[in-house]
Amino acid sequence: MALVPEGSLEHVEDEAFIIVKAAPRASQTYGETVCIAAIDHNGCWVRLYPVSFRDLSDAQQFGRWDRITYRWRKPTAAADRRVESRRVDQGSIVITGKMRDSDRHAFLNRAAVTSLKAEREKDRSLAVLRCEILEFWPERQSAEEMERQRAVYDGMRQQSDFFSQANLIPREACPFVFKYRYRDDDGVHVGTCQDWETEATFLRRRGEMHSEQAALDWMVQRFGVEFPRDGMALAMGTHRYRADQWLINGVLRMKPTNQMTML
Incomplete structure:
Protein backbone atom coordinates (compact mmCIF):
# COMPACT_ATOMS: atom_id res chain seq x y z
CA MET A 1 0.00 0.00 0.00
CA ASP A 101 -17.15 -14.31 -6.29
CA SER A 102 -14.81 -17.25 -5.71
CA ASP A 103 -12.10 -14.99 -4.22
CA ARG A 104 -14.20 -12.97 -1.79
CA HIS A 105 -14.38 -15.39 1.15
CA ALA A 106 -10.61 -15.95 1.23
CA PHE A 107 -10.03 -12.20 0.91
CA LEU A 108 -12.23 -11.45 3.92
CA ASN A 109 -10.78 -14.32 5.96
CA ARG A 110 -7.29 -12.87 5.53
CA ALA A 111 -8.51 -9.54 6.90
CA ALA A 112 -10.72 -10.92 9.69
CA VAL A 113 -9.95 -10.41 13.39
CA THR A 114 -11.59 -11.66 16.58
CA SER A 115 -10.83 -8.81 19.02
CA LEU A 116 -11.79 -5.18 18.54
CA LYS A 117 -9.89 -4.23 21.69
CA ALA A 118 -6.71 -5.56 20.10
CA GLU A 119 -7.43 -3.52 16.96
CA ARG A 120 -7.81 -0.32 18.99
CA GLU A 121 -4.54 -1.06 20.78
CA LYS A 122 -2.94 -1.08 17.31
CA ASP A 123 -4.62 2.29 16.62
CA ARG A 124 -6.96 0.77 14.03
CA SER A 125 -10.51 1.97 13.48
CA LEU A 126 -11.89 -0.44 10.83
CA ALA A 127 -12.14 -4.22 10.98
CA VAL A 128 -13.75 -7.36 9.62
CA LEU A 129 -14.92 -9.02 12.83
CA ARG A 130 -15.27 -12.79 12.99
CA CYS A 131 -17.60 -13.31 15.94
CA GLU A 132 -20.40 -15.45 17.35
CA ILE A 133 -23.83 -14.05 16.57
CA LEU A 134 -26.04 -14.50 19.63
CA GLU A 135 -29.17 -12.61 18.59
CA PHE A 136 -30.62 -10.42 15.85
CA TRP A 137 -33.76 -8.34 16.32
CA PRO A 138 -35.63 -5.28 15.00
CA GLU A 139 -36.53 -2.20 17.02
CA ARG A 140 -39.14 0.28 15.82
CA GLN A 141 -37.86 3.83 15.35
CA SER A 142 -39.52 6.78 17.04
CA ALA A 143 -41.68 9.17 15.04
CA GLU A 144 -39.07 11.90 15.55
CA GLU A 145 -36.28 9.73 14.18
CA MET A 146 -38.42 8.68 11.23
CA GLU A 147 -39.00 12.33 10.34
CA ARG A 148 -35.28 13.06 10.48
CA GLN A 149 -34.60 10.08 8.26
CA ARG A 150 -37.21 11.18 5.75
CA ALA A 151 -35.47 14.54 5.51
CA VAL A 152 -32.18 12.84 4.70
CA TYR A 153 -33.65 10.62 1.97
CA ASP A 154 -35.67 13.47 0.49
CA GLY A 155 -32.43 15.41 0.12
CA MET A 156 -30.78 12.47 -1.64
CA ARG A 157 -33.69 11.43 -3.84
CA GLN A 158 -32.24 12.99 -6.97
CA GLN A 159 -28.75 11.62 -6.43
CA SER A 160 -27.29 8.62 -8.20
CA ASP A 161 -25.56 6.19 -5.88
CA PHE A 162 -23.24 3.27 -6.24
CA PHE A 163 -25.69 0.72 -4.77
CA SER A 164 -28.71 1.99 -6.72
CA GLN A 165 -28.40 -0.48 -9.59
CA ALA A 166 -29.02 -3.32 -7.16
CA ASN A 167 -31.98 -1.50 -5.57
CA LEU A 168 -30.14 -1.37 -2.26
CA ILE A 169 -30.94 2.26 -1.43
CA PRO A 170 -34.16 2.59 0.59
CA ARG A 171 -36.78 4.65 -1.22
CA GLU A 172 -38.21 5.59 2.16
CA ALA A 173 -37.08 5.81 5.75
CA CYS A 174 -37.02 2.40 7.37
CA PRO A 175 -39.37 2.17 10.37
CA PHE A 176 -37.00 -0.24 12.12
CA VAL A 177 -33.37 -0.45 13.10
CA PHE A 178 -31.77 -3.90 13.24
CA LYS A 179 -29.53 -4.93 16.08
CA TYR A 180 -27.03 -7.68 16.78
CA ARG A 181 -25.86 -9.11 20.06
CA TYR A 182 -22.53 -10.77 19.38
CA ARG A 183 -19.52 -12.22 21.16
CA ASP A 184 -15.88 -11.68 20.22
CA ASP A 185 -12.71 -12.39 22.20
CA ASP A 186 -13.43 -9.38 24.41
CA GLY A 187 -16.92 -10.37 25.50
CA VAL A 188 -20.54 -9.77 24.53
CA HIS A 189 -21.62 -6.57 22.77
CA VAL A 190 -24.77 -5.04 21.26
CA GLY A 191 -24.72 -2.89 18.13
CA THR A 192 -27.05 -1.41 15.53
CA CYS A 193 -26.45 -2.36 11.90
CA GLN A 194 -25.69 0.89 10.05
CA ASP A 195 -25.66 -0.12 6.39
CA TRP A 196 -28.31 0.63 3.79
CA GLU A 197 -28.43 -2.93 2.50
CA THR A 198 -30.03 -4.38 5.62
CA GLU A 199 -32.71 -1.69 5.79
CA ALA A 200 -33.38 -1.93 2.05
CA THR A 201 -33.72 -5.70 2.25
CA PHE A 202 -36.48 -5.33 4.85
CA LEU A 203 -38.33 -2.73 2.79
CA ARG A 204 -38.13 -4.89 -0.31
CA ARG A 205 -39.35 -8.00 1.51
CA ARG A 206 -42.21 -6.07 3.14
CA GLY A 207 -43.40 -5.03 -0.31
CA GLU A 208 -43.08 -8.53 -1.73
CA MET A 209 -44.77 -10.22 1.21
CA HIS A 210 -47.44 -7.52 1.74
CA SER A 211 -46.92 -7.88 5.48
CA GLU A 212 -44.67 -6.02 7.88
CA GLN A 213 -44.64 -8.85 10.44
CA ALA A 214 -43.90 -11.50 7.81
CA ALA A 215 -40.99 -9.40 6.55
CA LEU A 216 -39.65 -8.97 10.09
CA ASP A 217 -39.88 -12.72 10.70
CA TRP A 218 -38.02 -13.32 7.43
CA MET A 219 -35.29 -10.85 8.43
CA VAL A 220 -34.75 -12.55 11.79
CA GLN A 221 -34.51 -15.94 10.10
CA ARG A 222 -32.22 -14.72 7.34
CA PHE A 223 -29.89 -12.37 9.22
CA GLY A 224 -30.11 -13.99 12.64
CA VAL A 225 -30.13 -17.69 11.78
CA GLU A 226 -29.12 -18.49 8.19
CA PHE A 227 -26.27 -16.00 7.78
CA PRO A 228 -24.57 -16.94 11.08
CA ARG A 229 -25.05 -20.64 10.32
CA ASP A 230 -23.62 -20.41 6.79
CA GLY A 231 -20.83 -17.95 7.60
CA MET A 232 -20.75 -14.20 8.10
CA ALA A 233 -18.69 -11.41 9.58
CA LEU A 234 -19.40 -7.85 10.68
CA ALA A 235 -17.78 -4.83 9.04
CA MET A 236 -16.90 -2.60 11.99
CA GLY A 237 -15.75 0.99 12.31
CA THR A 238 -15.15 3.36 15.19
CA HIS A 239 -17.04 6.59 15.77
CA ARG A 240 -15.17 9.64 14.50
CA TYR A 241 -15.38 11.46 17.82
CA ARG A 242 -15.54 8.47 20.19
CA ALA A 243 -12.55 6.34 19.28
CA ASP A 244 -13.47 3.39 21.51
CA GLN A 245 -17.06 3.11 20.25
CA TRP A 246 -17.34 0.49 17.50
CA LEU A 247 -20.26 0.63 15.06
CA ILE A 248 -21.58 -2.15 12.80
CA ASN A 249 -21.12 -0.75 9.30
CA GLY A 250 -22.31 -3.82 7.40
CA VAL A 251 -22.95 -7.55 7.23
CA LEU A 252 -20.52 -9.60 5.12
CA ARG A 253 -21.02 -13.17 3.95
CA MET A 254 -17.82 -15.02 4.83
CA LYS A 255 -17.40 -18.78 4.85
CA PRO A 256 -14.90 -19.98 7.47
CA THR A 257 -11.51 -21.05 6.14
CA ASN A 258 -11.98 -24.70 7.16
CA GLN A 259 -15.32 -24.75 5.34
CA MET A 260 -13.74 -23.27 2.23
CA THR A 261 -11.11 -26.01 2.03
CA MET A 262 -13.86 -28.62 1.77
CA LEU A 263 -15.45 -27.05 -1.30
Missing part, protein backbone atom coordinates in the same frame (compact mmCIF):
# COMPACT_ATOMS: atom_id res chain seq x y z
CA ALA A 2 1.29 3.44 -0.87
CA LEU A 3 2.10 5.55 2.17
CA VAL A 4 2.20 9.31 2.61
CA PRO A 5 5.18 10.77 4.50
CA GLU A 6 4.20 12.22 7.86
CA GLY A 7 2.81 15.70 7.40
CA SER A 8 2.59 15.44 3.63
CA LEU A 9 -0.48 16.81 1.87
CA GLU A 10 0.60 15.59 -1.57
CA HIS A 11 -1.73 13.20 -3.35
CA VAL A 12 -0.54 9.64 -3.92
CA GLU A 13 -2.16 6.86 -5.92
CA ASP A 14 -3.57 3.66 -4.47
CA GLU A 15 -6.17 0.99 -5.18
CA ALA A 16 -8.75 -0.87 -3.11
CA PHE A 17 -11.84 -3.07 -3.25
CA ILE A 18 -15.10 -1.42 -2.16
CA ILE A 19 -16.70 -3.28 0.76
CA VAL A 20 -19.45 -1.28 2.44
CA LYS A 21 -21.09 2.11 2.95
CA ALA A 22 -22.85 2.99 6.17
CA ALA A 23 -26.28 4.60 5.96
CA PRO A 24 -26.34 8.33 6.82
CA ARG A 25 -28.28 9.11 9.98
CA ALA A 26 -30.23 12.37 9.99
CA SER A 27 -27.45 14.39 8.38
CA GLN A 28 -27.78 16.46 5.25
CA THR A 29 -24.00 16.82 5.18
CA TYR A 30 -23.37 13.09 5.05
CA GLY A 31 -26.23 12.65 2.66
CA GLU A 32 -24.16 14.61 0.15
CA THR A 33 -20.68 13.31 0.97
CA VAL A 34 -20.19 9.95 2.65
CA CYS A 35 -17.45 7.64 3.84
CA ILE A 36 -16.66 4.39 2.07
CA ALA A 37 -15.00 1.39 3.72
CA ALA A 38 -12.64 -0.53 1.43
CA ILE A 39 -9.81 -3.04 1.66
CA ASP A 40 -6.58 -2.57 -0.27
CA HIS A 41 -4.63 -5.31 -2.06
CA ASN A 42 -2.60 -5.94 1.12
CA GLY A 43 -5.75 -6.73 3.08
CA CYS A 44 -5.67 -3.43 5.00
CA TRP A 45 -8.78 -1.33 5.61
CA VAL A 46 -9.05 2.19 4.24
CA ARG A 47 -11.74 4.81 4.79
CA LEU A 48 -12.42 6.94 1.70
CA TYR A 49 -14.11 10.34 1.98
CA PRO A 50 -15.61 12.70 1.08
CA VAL A 51 -17.23 11.10 -1.96
CA SER A 52 -20.12 13.02 -3.54
CA PHE A 53 -22.05 10.55 -5.69
CA ARG A 54 -23.97 13.41 -7.29
CA ASP A 55 -20.72 14.57 -8.88
CA LEU A 56 -19.38 11.18 -10.01
CA SER A 57 -19.58 10.43 -13.71
CA ASP A 58 -21.48 7.35 -14.92
CA ALA A 59 -18.16 5.57 -15.46
CA GLN A 60 -17.22 6.22 -11.82
CA GLN A 61 -20.39 4.80 -10.23
CA PHE A 62 -18.64 2.02 -8.36
CA GLY A 63 -20.30 -0.83 -6.48
CA ARG A 64 -19.47 -3.34 -3.80
CA TRP A 65 -16.45 -5.50 -4.69
CA ASP A 66 -15.38 -3.16 -7.50
CA ARG A 67 -11.64 -2.48 -7.63
CA ILE A 68 -10.88 1.20 -7.97
CA THR A 69 -7.77 3.32 -8.26
CA TYR A 70 -7.79 6.78 -6.71
CA ARG A 71 -5.56 9.54 -5.46
CA TRP A 72 -5.61 10.67 -1.85
CA ARG A 73 -3.91 12.62 0.87
CA LYS A 74 -3.98 12.49 4.63
CA PRO A 75 -6.71 14.56 6.27
CA THR A 76 -5.58 17.16 8.75
CA ALA A 77 -5.23 15.80 12.27
CA ALA A 78 -7.92 18.17 13.50
CA ALA A 79 -10.38 16.74 10.97
CA ASP A 80 -9.69 13.04 11.44
CA ARG A 81 -6.91 11.25 13.31
CA ARG A 82 -7.90 7.72 12.27
CA VAL A 83 -4.97 6.07 10.50
CA GLU A 84 -7.10 4.43 7.78
CA SER A 85 -8.70 7.68 6.65
CA ARG A 86 -7.97 8.88 3.12
CA ARG A 87 -9.14 12.22 1.79
CA VAL A 88 -9.95 11.33 -1.80
CA ASP A 89 -9.57 13.34 -4.98
CA GLN A 90 -12.81 11.94 -6.37
CA GLY A 91 -12.01 13.12 -9.90
CA SER A 92 -9.21 10.55 -9.89
CA ILE A 93 -11.48 7.54 -9.20
CA VAL A 94 -11.29 4.87 -11.91
CA ILE A 95 -13.01 1.46 -11.82
CA THR A 96 -10.44 -1.12 -12.95
CA GLY A 97 -12.21 -4.42 -12.27
CA LYS A 98 -14.29 -6.47 -9.85
CA MET A 99 -13.32 -9.22 -7.44
CA ARG A 100 -14.52 -12.66 -8.48
Whole structure:
Protein backbone atom coordinates (compact mmCIF):
# COMPACT_ATOMS: atom_id res chain seq x y z
CA MET A 1 0.00 0.00 0.00
CA ALA A 2 1.29 3.44 -0.87
CA LEU A 3 2.10 5.55 2.17
CA VAL A 4 2.20 9.31 2.61
CA PRO A 5 5.18 10.77 4.50
CA GLU A 6 4.20 12.22 7.86
CA GLY A 7 2.81 15.70 7.40
CA SER A 8 2.59 15.44 3.63
CA LEU A 9 -0.48 16.81 1.87
CA GLU A 10 0.60 15.59 -1.57
CA HIS A 11 -1.73 13.20 -3.35
CA VAL A 12 -0.54 9.64 -3.92
CA GLU A 13 -2.16 6.86 -5.92
CA ASP A 14 -3.57 3.66 -4.47
CA GLU A 15 -6.17 0.99 -5.18
CA ALA A 16 -8.75 -0.87 -3.11
CA PHE A 17 -11.84 -3.07 -3.25
CA ILE A 18 -15.10 -1.42 -2.16
CA ILE A 19 -16.70 -3.28 0.76
CA VAL A 20 -19.45 -1.28 2.44
CA LYS A 21 -21.09 2.11 2.95
CA ALA A 22 -22.85 2.99 6.17
CA ALA A 23 -26.28 4.60 5.96
CA PRO A 24 -26.34 8.33 6.82
CA ARG A 25 -28.28 9.11 9.98
CA ALA A 26 -30.23 12.37 9.99
CA SER A 27 -27.45 14.39 8.38
CA GLN A 28 -27.78 16.46 5.25
CA THR A 29 -24.00 16.82 5.18
CA TYR A 30 -23.37 13.09 5.05
CA GLY A 31 -26.23 12.65 2.66
CA GLU A 32 -24.16 14.61 0.15
CA THR A 33 -20.68 13.31 0.97
CA VAL A 34 -20.19 9.95 2.65
CA CYS A 35 -17.45 7.64 3.84
CA ILE A 36 -16.66 4.39 2.07
CA ALA A 37 -15.00 1.39 3.72
CA ALA A 38 -12.64 -0.53 1.43
CA ILE A 39 -9.81 -3.04 1.66
CA ASP A 40 -6.58 -2.57 -0.27
CA HIS A 41 -4.63 -5.31 -2.06
CA ASN A 42 -2.60 -5.94 1.12
CA GLY A 43 -5.75 -6.73 3.08
CA CYS A 44 -5.67 -3.43 5.00
CA TRP A 45 -8.78 -1.33 5.61
CA VAL A 46 -9.05 2.19 4.24
CA ARG A 47 -11.74 4.81 4.79
CA LEU A 48 -12.42 6.94 1.70
CA TYR A 49 -14.11 10.34 1.98
CA PRO A 50 -15.61 12.70 1.08
CA VAL A 51 -17.23 11.10 -1.96
CA SER A 52 -20.12 13.02 -3.54
CA PHE A 53 -22.05 10.55 -5.69
CA ARG A 54 -23.97 13.41 -7.29
CA ASP A 55 -20.72 14.57 -8.88
CA LEU A 56 -19.38 11.18 -10.01
CA SER A 57 -19.58 10.43 -13.71
CA ASP A 58 -21.48 7.35 -14.92
CA ALA A 59 -18.16 5.57 -15.46
CA GLN A 60 -17.22 6.22 -11.82
CA GLN A 61 -20.39 4.80 -10.23
CA PHE A 62 -18.64 2.02 -8.36
CA GLY A 63 -20.30 -0.83 -6.48
CA ARG A 64 -19.47 -3.34 -3.80
CA TRP A 65 -16.45 -5.50 -4.69
CA ASP A 66 -15.38 -3.16 -7.50
CA ARG A 67 -11.64 -2.48 -7.63
CA ILE A 68 -10.88 1.20 -7.97
CA THR A 69 -7.77 3.32 -8.26
CA TYR A 70 -7.79 6.78 -6.71
CA ARG A 71 -5.56 9.54 -5.46
CA TRP A 72 -5.61 10.67 -1.85
CA ARG A 73 -3.91 12.62 0.87
CA LYS A 74 -3.98 12.49 4.63
CA PRO A 75 -6.71 14.56 6.27
CA THR A 76 -5.58 17.16 8.75
CA ALA A 77 -5.23 15.80 12.27
CA ALA A 78 -7.92 18.17 13.50
CA ALA A 79 -10.38 16.74 10.97
CA ASP A 80 -9.69 13.04 11.44
CA ARG A 81 -6.91 11.25 13.31
CA ARG A 82 -7.90 7.72 12.27
CA VAL A 83 -4.97 6.07 10.50
CA GLU A 84 -7.10 4.43 7.78
CA SER A 85 -8.70 7.68 6.65
CA ARG A 86 -7.97 8.88 3.12
CA ARG A 87 -9.14 12.22 1.79
CA VAL A 88 -9.95 11.33 -1.80
CA ASP A 89 -9.57 13.34 -4.98
CA GLN A 90 -12.81 11.94 -6.37
CA GLY A 91 -12.01 13.12 -9.90
CA SER A 92 -9.21 10.55 -9.89
CA ILE A 93 -11.48 7.54 -9.20
CA VAL A 94 -11.29 4.87 -11.91
CA ILE A 95 -13.01 1.46 -11.82
CA THR A 96 -10.44 -1.12 -12.95
CA GLY A 97 -12.21 -4.42 -12.27
CA LYS A 98 -14.29 -6.47 -9.85
CA MET A 99 -13.32 -9.22 -7.44
CA ARG A 100 -14.52 -12.66 -8.48
CA ASP A 101 -17.15 -14.31 -6.29
CA SER A 102 -14.81 -17.25 -5.71
CA ASP A 103 -12.10 -14.99 -4.22
CA ARG A 104 -14.20 -12.97 -1.79
CA HIS A 105 -14.38 -15.39 1.15
CA ALA A 106 -10.61 -15.95 1.23
CA PHE A 107 -10.03 -12.20 0.91
CA LEU A 108 -12.23 -11.45 3.92
CA ASN A 109 -10.78 -14.32 5.96
CA ARG A 110 -7.29 -12.87 5.53
CA ALA A 111 -8.51 -9.54 6.90
CA ALA A 112 -10.72 -10.92 9.69
CA VAL A 113 -9.95 -10.41 13.39
CA THR A 114 -11.59 -11.66 16.58
CA SER A 115 -10.83 -8.81 19.02
CA LEU A 116 -11.79 -5.18 18.54
CA LYS A 117 -9.89 -4.23 21.69
CA ALA A 118 -6.71 -5.56 20.10
CA GLU A 119 -7.43 -3.52 16.96
CA ARG A 120 -7.81 -0.32 18.99
CA GLU A 121 -4.54 -1.06 20.78
CA LYS A 122 -2.94 -1.08 17.31
CA ASP A 123 -4.62 2.29 16.62
CA ARG A 124 -6.96 0.77 14.03
CA SER A 125 -10.51 1.97 13.48
CA LEU A 126 -11.89 -0.44 10.83
CA ALA A 127 -12.14 -4.22 10.98
CA VAL A 128 -13.75 -7.36 9.62
CA LEU A 129 -14.92 -9.02 12.83
CA ARG A 130 -15.27 -12.79 12.99
CA CYS A 131 -17.60 -13.31 15.94
CA GLU A 132 -20.40 -15.45 17.35
CA ILE A 133 -23.83 -14.05 16.57
CA LEU A 134 -26.04 -14.50 19.63
CA GLU A 135 -29.17 -12.61 18.59
CA PHE A 136 -30.62 -10.42 15.85
CA TRP A 137 -33.76 -8.34 16.32
CA PRO A 138 -35.63 -5.28 15.00
CA GLU A 139 -36.53 -2.20 17.02
CA ARG A 140 -39.14 0.28 15.82
CA GLN A 141 -37.86 3.83 15.35
CA SER A 142 -39.52 6.78 17.04
CA ALA A 143 -41.68 9.17 15.04
CA GLU A 144 -39.07 11.90 15.55
CA GLU A 145 -36.28 9.73 14.18
CA MET A 146 -38.42 8.68 11.23
CA GLU A 147 -39.00 12.33 10.34
CA ARG A 148 -35.28 13.06 10.48
CA GLN A 149 -34.60 10.08 8.26
CA ARG A 150 -37.21 11.18 5.75
CA ALA A 151 -35.47 14.54 5.51
CA VAL A 152 -32.18 12.84 4.70
CA TYR A 153 -33.65 10.62 1.97
CA ASP A 154 -35.67 13.47 0.49
CA GLY A 155 -32.43 15.41 0.12
CA MET A 156 -30.78 12.47 -1.64
CA ARG A 157 -33.69 11.43 -3.84
CA GLN A 158 -32.24 12.99 -6.97
CA GLN A 159 -28.75 11.62 -6.43
CA SER A 160 -27.29 8.62 -8.20
CA ASP A 161 -25.56 6.19 -5.88
CA PHE A 162 -23.24 3.27 -6.24
CA PHE A 163 -25.69 0.72 -4.77
CA SER A 164 -28.71 1.99 -6.72
CA GLN A 165 -28.40 -0.48 -9.59
CA ALA A 166 -29.02 -3.32 -7.16
CA ASN A 167 -31.98 -1.50 -5.57
CA LEU A 168 -30.14 -1.37 -2.26
CA ILE A 169 -30.94 2.26 -1.43
CA PRO A 170 -34.16 2.59 0.59
CA ARG A 171 -36.78 4.65 -1.22
CA GLU A 172 -38.21 5.59 2.16
CA ALA A 173 -37.08 5.81 5.75
CA CYS A 174 -37.02 2.40 7.37
CA PRO A 175 -39.37 2.17 10.37
CA PHE A 176 -37.00 -0.24 12.12
CA VAL A 177 -33.37 -0.45 13.10
CA PHE A 178 -31.77 -3.90 13.24
CA LYS A 179 -29.53 -4.93 16.08
CA TYR A 180 -27.03 -7.68 16.78
CA ARG A 181 -25.86 -9.11 20.06
CA TYR A 182 -22.53 -10.77 19.38
CA ARG A 183 -19.52 -12.22 21.16
CA ASP A 184 -15.88 -11.68 20.22
CA ASP A 185 -12.71 -12.39 22.20
CA ASP A 186 -13.43 -9.38 24.41
CA GLY A 187 -16.92 -10.37 25.50
CA VAL A 188 -20.54 -9.77 24.53
CA HIS A 189 -21.62 -6.57 22.77
CA VAL A 190 -24.77 -5.04 21.26
CA GLY A 191 -24.72 -2.89 18.13
CA THR A 192 -27.05 -1.41 15.53
CA CYS A 193 -26.45 -2.36 11.90
CA GLN A 194 -25.69 0.89 10.05
CA ASP A 195 -25.66 -0.12 6.39
CA TRP A 196 -28.31 0.63 3.79
CA GLU A 197 -28.43 -2.93 2.50
CA THR A 198 -30.03 -4.38 5.62
CA GLU A 199 -32.71 -1.69 5.79
CA ALA A 200 -33.38 -1.93 2.05
CA THR A 201 -33.72 -5.70 2.25
CA PHE A 202 -36.48 -5.33 4.85
CA LEU A 203 -38.33 -2.73 2.79
CA ARG A 204 -38.13 -4.89 -0.31
CA ARG A 205 -39.35 -8.00 1.51
CA ARG A 206 -42.21 -6.07 3.14
CA GLY A 207 -43.40 -5.03 -0.31
CA GLU A 208 -43.08 -8.53 -1.73
CA MET A 209 -44.77 -10.22 1.21
CA HIS A 210 -47.44 -7.52 1.74
CA SER A 211 -46.92 -7.88 5.48
CA GLU A 212 -44.67 -6.02 7.88
CA GLN A 213 -44.64 -8.85 10.44
CA ALA A 214 -43.90 -11.50 7.81
CA ALA A 215 -40.99 -9.40 6.55
CA LEU A 216 -39.65 -8.97 10.09
CA ASP A 217 -39.88 -12.72 10.70
CA TRP A 218 -38.02 -13.32 7.43
CA MET A 219 -35.29 -10.85 8.43
CA VAL A 220 -34.75 -12.55 11.79
CA GLN A 221 -34.51 -15.94 10.10
CA ARG A 222 -32.22 -14.72 7.34
CA PHE A 223 -29.89 -12.37 9.22
CA GLY A 224 -30.11 -13.99 12.64
CA VAL A 225 -30.13 -17.69 11.78
CA GLU A 226 -29.12 -18.49 8.19
CA PHE A 227 -26.27 -16.00 7.78
CA PRO A 228 -24.57 -16.94 11.08
CA ARG A 229 -25.05 -20.64 10.32
CA ASP A 230 -23.62 -20.41 6.79
CA GLY A 231 -20.83 -17.95 7.60
CA MET A 232 -20.75 -14.20 8.10
CA ALA A 233 -18.69 -11.41 9.58
CA LEU A 234 -19.40 -7.85 10.68
CA ALA A 235 -17.78 -4.83 9.04
CA MET A 236 -16.90 -2.60 11.99
CA GLY A 237 -15.75 0.99 12.31
CA THR A 238 -15.15 3.36 15.19
CA HIS A 239 -17.04 6.59 15.77
CA ARG A 240 -15.17 9.64 14.50
CA TYR A 241 -15.38 11.46 17.82
CA ARG A 242 -15.54 8.47 20.19
CA ALA A 243 -12.55 6.34 19.28
CA ASP A 244 -13.47 3.39 21.51
CA GLN A 245 -17.06 3.11 20.25
CA TRP A 246 -17.34 0.49 17.50
CA LEU A 247 -20.26 0.63 15.06
CA ILE A 248 -21.58 -2.15 12.80
CA ASN A 249 -21.12 -0.75 9.30
CA GLY A 250 -22.31 -3.82 7.40
CA VAL A 251 -22.95 -7.55 7.23
CA LEU A 252 -20.52 -9.60 5.12
CA ARG A 253 -21.02 -13.17 3.95
CA MET A 254 -17.82 -15.02 4.83
CA LYS A 255 -17.40 -18.78 4.85
CA PRO A 256 -14.90 -19.98 7.47
CA THR A 257 -11.51 -21.05 6.14
CA ASN A 258 -11.98 -24.70 7.16
CA GLN A 259 -15.32 -24.75 5.34
CA MET A 260 -13.74 -23.27 2.23
CA THR A 261 -11.11 -26.01 2.03
CA MET A 262 -13.86 -28.62 1.77
CA LEU A 263 -15.45 -27.05 -1.30
